[in-house]
Amino acid sequence: MRxxxxxxxxVDSAVAAARAAEEGHDVTGIHLALSRNxxxxxxxxxxxxxxxxxxxxxxxxxxxxxxxxxxxxxERFHEDVVExxxxxxxxxxxxxPCLRCNEKIKFAAVLDRAxxxxxxxxxxxxxxxxxxxxxxxxxxxxxxxxxxxxxxVLGVLxxxxxxxxxxxxxxxxxxxxxxxxxxxxxAVAAKPDSxxxxxISDGDTGGWLADKLDDVNRGGVxxxxxxxxxxxxxGSWRYTIGQRRGLRIGTPAADGQPRYVLDIxxxxxxxTVGPREALxxxxxxxxxxxxxxxxxxxGVPLECTVQLRAHGDEHRAVVTTDGDAVEVQLLxxxxxxxxxxAVVVYAGSRVVGSATIxxxxxxxxxxxxxxx
Amino acid sequence: xxxxxxxxxxxxxxxxAAAAMTAQxxxxxxxxxxxxxxxxxxxxxxxxxxxxxxxxxxRPGEVVFTSGGTESDNLAIKGLFWSRRSQDxxxxxxxxxxxxxxxxxxxxxxLATEGAKVELVGxxxxxRLDIDAFRAAVEADxxxxxxxxxxxxxxxxxxxxxxxxxxxxxxxxxxxxxxxAVQALGxxxxxxxxxxxxxxxxxxxxxxxxxxxxxxxxxRELQPTALLHGGGQERGIRSGTxxxxxxxxxxxxxxxxxxxxxxxxxxxxxLRDALVSGVLREVPDAIHNGDPQPGPDHRLxxxxxxxxPGCEGDSLLMLLDARGIECSTGSACDAGVPQASHxxxxxxxxxxxxxxxxxxxxxxTSSQADVDALVAAIGPVVERARNAALSSRSAR
Numbered sequence: 001m002r003x004x005x006x007x008x009x010x011v012d013s014a015v016a017a018a019r020a021a022e023e024g025h026d027v028t029g030i031h032l033a034l035s036r037n038x039x040x041x042x043x044x045x046x047x048x049x050x051x052x053x054x055x056x057x058x059x060x061x062x063x064x065x066x067x068x069x070x071x072x073x074x075e076r077f078h079e080d081v082v083e084x085x086x087x088x089x090x091x092x093x094x095x096x097p098c099l100r101c102n103e104k105i106k107f108a109a110v111l112d113r114a115x116x117x118x119x120x121x122x123x124x125x126x127x128x129x130x131x132x133x134x135x136x137x138x139x140x141x142x143x144x145x146x147x148x149x150x151x152x153v154l155g156v157l158x159x160x161x162x163x164x165x166x167x168x169x170x171x172x173x174x175x176x177x178x179x180x181x182x183x184x185x186x187a188v189a190a191k192p193d194s195x196x197x198x199x200i201s202d203g204d205t206g207g208w209l210a211d212k213l214d215d216v217n218r219g220g221v222x223x224x225x226x227x228x229x230x231x232x233x234x235g236s237w238r239y240t241i242g243q244r245r246g247l248r249i250g251t252p253a254a255d256g257q258p259r260y261v262l263d264i265x266x267x268x269x270x271x272t273v274g275p276r277e278a279l280x281x282x283x284x285x286x287x288x289x290x291x292x293x294x295x296x297x298x299g300v301p302l303e304c305t306v307q308l309r310a311h312g313d314e315h316r317a318v319v320t321t322d323g324d325a326v327e328v329q330l331l332x333x334x335x336x337x338x339x340x341x342a343v344v345v346y347a348g349s350r351v352v353g354s355a356t357i358x359x360x361x362x363x364x365x366x367x368x369x370x371x372x
Numbered sequence: 373x374x375x376x377x378x379x380x381x382x383x384x385x386x387x388x389a390a391a392a393m394t395a396q397x398x399x400x401x402x403x404x405x406x407x408x409x410x411x412x413x414x415x416x417x418x419x420x421x422x423x424x425x426x427x428x429x430x431r432p433g434e435v436v437f438t439s440g441g442t443e444s445d446n447l448a449i450k451g452l453f454w455s456r457r458s459q460d461x462x463x464x465x466x467x468x469x470x471x472x473x474x475x476x477x478x479x480x481x482x483l484a485t486e487g488a489k490v491e492l493v494g495x496x497x498x499x500r501l502d503i504d505a506f507r508a509a510v511e512a513d514x515x516x517x518x519x520x521x522x523x524x525x526x527x528x529x530x531x532x533x534x535x536x537x538x539x540x541x542x543x544x545x546x547x548x549x550x551x552x553a554v555q556a557l558g559x560x561x562x563x564x565x566x567x568x569x570x571x572x573x574x575x576x577x578x579x580x581x582x583x584x585x586x587x588x589x590x591x592r593e594l595q596p597t598a599l600l601h602g603g604g605q606e607r608g609i610r611s612g613t614x615x616x617x618x619x620x621x622x623x624x625x626x627x628x629x630x631x632x633x634x635x636x637x638x639x640x641x642x643l644r645d646a647l648v649s650g651v652l653r654e655v656p657d658a659i660h661n662g663d664p665q666p667g668p669d670h671r672l673x674x675x676x677x678x679x680x681p682g683c684e685g686d687s688l689l690m691l692l693d694a695r696g697i698e699c700s701t702g703s704a705c706d707a708g709v710p711q712a713s714h715x716x717x718x719x720x721x722x723x724x725x726x727x728x729x730x731x732x733x734x735x736x737t738s739s740q741a742d743v744d745a746l747v748a749a750i751g752p753v754v755e756r757a758r759n760a761a762l763s764s765r766s767a768r
Contacts, residue, residue, distance in 0.1 A: 028690075069690055109764050116760025117687060 001120040002026045003166060006106055007060060007068070009053030011181045011188045012125030012169055014060035018184050019168040020123045021064050027123070029061035029068040032110065034077040035199065056188050063185050071113075073105055080104035082199055089209055089237040090216045092266035093340025096153065096310065097197055099354075103156040103290070111164055121164045126150045128351075129170035130162060137293040138162040141349040145173040152307050155344035155354030156290045206238055206246075213237050220269020222249060225262060225278060236269050242279055242336020249273065260336070262362075280333045282363040286326040286343050286355035296321050296352065305346045306330070308337050308357070319345055319352075326355040333363050375697040375745045379578075379674060379735025380527055380555060386580035386625055386736070393582055393621030403614040404603060413616045420616075420623035427630040428574070428589060429563035436588045436606045437619055441554045443599070444573035444588035445475040447610065448550040449521060451596025452571065453483055456518040456548070458597070463518035465489045467509055469501050469533070470718035472523050476552055477714070480521075488518070498663045499531035499719045507541050514545035522549070524556035524572075528702055528715040528731055529662035530675025532560065539568040548594060554578055554586075555675075558629035558736075559637055560668045564589050571596070574626075576618070580736060581625030585618035632736075640734045641666055641673040643743055647732060648676050650747035655754045657681055661716065661729065674734035679721075683728050683757035691753040692730075697746055700731045 003025045005017035021027045031054045054070055061068035081101050088095035111122045127143035128151040140162055143149040157165065169177060181189035196203040213235060222231040230249045233239070238246075243261040253259050253275070260279055263272040289295070296302045298321050305314040306328060316331040328343055337360050345352040376384075401413035418432070425432040438444045449466070456463045468480055470492040480490045493506045501522060510517060520542045525532045535551050542549045548570035556562055558579040564572055571594065575586030588610075590596060595609070602611030629636075645666075652658055659679040663670040680688060685701035692699060702713035716726035732746065 028694075067690075067693065069686065071686070113687070113760045113764035116756070116763040117691060118756055 002028075002118060003121045003123045004110070004114040004119045005029045005066070005123045006110060007031050007057035008125070008194075009056035009060075009188065009191075010125065010194060011178060011186065011191055012127070012174075014057070014064070014125070014186045014188050015177050015181050015184070016123055016125040016166075016168045017060065017066065018064045018186070020166060021066055023168075025123075025166075027064070027066045028119070029057065029064070029066050030110075031057040031068070031070045032073045032077075032105070033070050034081075034105075035074055056191065060186050060188060063187075071110065073109060076109045077101070077105055077199075080109075085197075086209070086212055088340050090213055090266065092236055092264040094240050094338035095340045096342055097199070098153045098310070099156055099342050102153055107157055107161045107165060111161060115164065121166050123166040123168060125169055126154055126167050127169055127174075128154050128167045130165065130167055133293070135294075140292055140351045141170070142346070142351075143170045148174045149311075151346075151351050152310050152312075152342070152344050155292070155342060155351050157292060158290055159293055162292060209237050210235065220271060222247065222271045222273060224253075224259075225272060225274040230273065233269075233271055236264050236266050236271055239264055239271050241338035247273060276335070278362065279335045280363040281335065281337045281360045282330045282333045283361035284328045284330070284337060284343065284357050285359040285361075286328060287324055287358045289321065289324065289326050289353055289355040291353035292351050298322055302345075302352075304352060307344045307346065308334055309341055314346065317345075373696060375742045376737065377697065377699045377732040377734065377742060377746060379738065380672075380731065380733035381700055382577045382583070383580055383735040384737050385577075385582060385621070386628055388628055389581050389621040389625040392624040393617045396617035396620050399616075401616070403616060404605065413614075416616050417614050417619050420619045423623045424587065424626045427626045428557075428572075429565045429567075430589050431592065433592055433607070434564070434589050436590055436609050437614065438586050438588055438610055439584055440577070440586040441473070441552070441573055441575035442475040444575070444586050445473065445521075445550075445552055446479050447588050447596055447599055448571045448573060448590070449476060449479040449519075450483060450599060451609070452519045452548060452550065452594065453488060454597035455595055460515075462516050465491060465513070465517045466519055466521065467491050467493060467506065467517060468521045469493060469495055469523070471495050471499050471526050471528075471531075471715045472521065473527055473552055473554070476521055476523070489516075495531075495718055497720055499526055499529045499661075499715060500663065501533050501538070503534050503537050503541075506538065510541050510545060510547065514547065517542075517545070517547045520547055520549045522551055524551045524553040524562070525560060525672045526662075526715060527555045528713055529677045529719070530555075530672035530733075531662050532556075532668065532670055532672070534669075535567060535569065543568065548591075555672055557626075558633055559640070559672050559674055561633060562630070570594055576622040576625055579625050579629040581622040582618050585615060585622045587622075636736060637668070637673040640738065643734055643738055643740065644674060644676050646740070647734070647743045647746060648678070650743060651676075651678055651750050654747060654751040655680060658754075661719070661721075672733075674738070676732045676734075677729060678732070679725055679729040680754050680757070681725070681728060682761055683754055684761055685727055685729055687757040687760050688730055688753060691756055692746075692749060695749050695753070697749055700733070702726075702729065702731060 003020055005027050007013045007029045017029055058068050081097050085095050085097045114122055127148040129141040131139050133139045142151045178189055200208045220236055221229050223229050239261045241261050257275050259273040262274045262278050302319045306317040315334050318329045320327045339357050341357050342354050343357055344354040401409035403413040403417050421432045421435045424435050466488050484490045493509050494502050522533050522538045539549050550571040551569045552573045554575050557574045570591045572589040577583045598609050600611045605611050661677040689701050712723045712726040
């Protein structure tokens with residue numbers, strides 16, 4: 001096959017490209033430039049937006065012996081990922097930009113362009129496994145190395161996208177990948193993993209949001225679950241559901257227990273806090289489902305597991321769909337779940353699909369109003 | 373087989389130049405040393421200087437060796453600005469064009485933060501300086517102009533600038549003129565003295581010489597302030613140990629390129645016309661940029677700049693590269709990100725059009741077979757790039 005290897009400049013994508021080339025594919029490497037001015041988003045050595053990263057990717061391509069180009073995806077990335085991230089936060093939700101980037105950039109804009117240019121597939125260094133199921137459809141499974149599993153951020157991919165994707169690393173533990181990179185002479189073998197959001201250069205998401213959302217719902221009040229005013233804040237987007245630190249509430253709770261953000265109401269700017277128990281969620285509603293293969297039968301409860309955040313725990317659940325609406329009943333309650341996050345549905349190790357959480361149901365109260 | 377159509381980026385070294393250079397690589401001798409080995413090295417450098425002076429129509433003392441085009445441009449722009457302003461503090465304006473190479477534009481933008489008033493006089497649709505606007509800009513306040521810098525021929529679209537008219541207007545007020553002639557040398561007739569310019573940038577690797585060596589030709593009467601201070605080589609304008617092997621190779625390339633210029637220009641103009649008409653036959657809606665009229669006052673004979681509506685330039689480049697055909701999309705930043713060409717934008721092109729163009733540039737090794745290979749490939753490549761642009765634009 002003619003395949004396009006998306007190379008971030010990190011060790012995973014370099015080994016993925018090398019493996020694809022070794023399997024006999026005709027591989028072309030590309031680095032995605034996601035910022036118009038490559039210095040503006042990130043200045044450290046990690047992440048995916050620096051000149052050093054582009055150079056690391058280029059040197060890896062040299063060693064593998066494949067052609068290499070830089071594709072400018074900065075406009076699409078800004079519109080589809082950065083602006084979306086900002087507007088989600090401004091509306092009190094907690095988005096996952098990596099998921100969004102996979103959905104809109106890597107496996108959409110890049111894949112579509114690749115197909116148009118005559119490539120058969122895109123290869124990336126994501127940790128997930130693709131198999132052909134008995135029905136002939138491509139199935140995506142969790143990675144062998146659960147500590148590196150990235151099927152959660154790939155849960156947005158549809159059958160068409162999966163049919164044009166290769167994830168050569170899914171069957172291998174990360175430590176082995178590093179050894180393999182060293183053996184292949186790839187200079188990035190010991191390069192640290194990136195953890196932060198790639199377009200926030202110093203990892204200070206709060207500070208970055210404060211800068212960008214300066215004139216959005218500036219102030220508001222912090223109240224307890226029963227409506228008592230406890231303090232004021234300078235922007236509801238500074239808070240995430242489940243957050244404990246940095247609340248700066250003068251008076252302690254009556255029972256002396258720490259308090260957590262329970263709810264964010266962006267229009268009035270009200271942030272509700274309360275005890276840890278009040279964070280427990282036993283049900284949620286989600287929208288915009290994307291199914292990897294066949295969609296679940298509408299109205300028929302599906303016993304499955306769900307994952308609610310990257311590297312989060314699995315929860316046993318029952319999922320019921322109704323067109324674009326997805327209802328999730330959690331058999332194992334979850335804590336600190338925020339609208340905007342993705343719920344990814346699994347059948348064993350297989351990804352069934354994903355949807356965006358729009359409302360949560362608190363276990364402690366009979367029902368918290370479904371807001372979004 | 374590689375089809376190399378990017379001679380404006382760099383052109384293969386001439387065998388004569390490589391031989392002259394390699395003959396010197398094993399020899400010892402700092403050209404500033406006083407002993408016999410030093411004198412031998414110095415003699416080689418001075419003989420090279422003399423042959424370059426003969427080839428380019430200047431005096432040997434006007435040849436200041438540098439590391440190449442970027443350094444020569446920086447030395448001319450910053451050095452002449454500083455020295456002219458120190459003679460008269462009213463001289464703070466620099467007049468230039470928006471289609472200059474970044475080696476001129478970026479020093480200008482930097483000087484603007486150091487008190488210079490930079491005025492980029494506009495160009496027309498062909499990329500040629502609006503000479504009336506230029507005259508008006510000079511005459512608005514000639515006393516305040518420190519210098520003028522206008523390139524001889526544009527590196528992207530190949531348009532030749534009216535340097536003679538620029539010199540006439542500037543010299544009427546005693547204002548020195550610098551020109552970047554990096555692309556012109558070897559392709560167009562070039563004579564420093566006859567041109568009237570006061571400083572001229574040329575470089576080795578664009579004419580079949582080695583990388584990393586070039587010169588700023590600068591009139592004896594002008595003493596640009598040095599960028600590099602040290603041993604005082606090159607009239608004290610450019611300190612640094614002289615590189616005899618590179619200079620020897622550069623001198624041979626210069627002589628050879630000038631001697632063969634007429635014949636090369638004629639041959640390249642023929643190949644270029646065949647390339648443009650062949651591509652337009654295969655892709656009828658392609659648009660030719662720059663001056664359509666041939667001749668040394670109009671365009672570089674080896675440059676063909678074409679716009680392919682509906683295509684991304686970098687898709688085209690990648691598809692051609694996969695077929696062994698090498699060309700350029702214009703300027704690229706450090707990371708290799710293609711940027712919309714500032715030259716095309718200055719010529720009135722939209723950002724979208726500016727991103728859909730390719731530059732094919734021919735040189736001394738170009739042949740009809742190169743042109744035929746491109747013409748054979750371009751139709752399917754453009755069709756594929758168009759499909760890719762359409763499919764990546766539509767949302768999934």
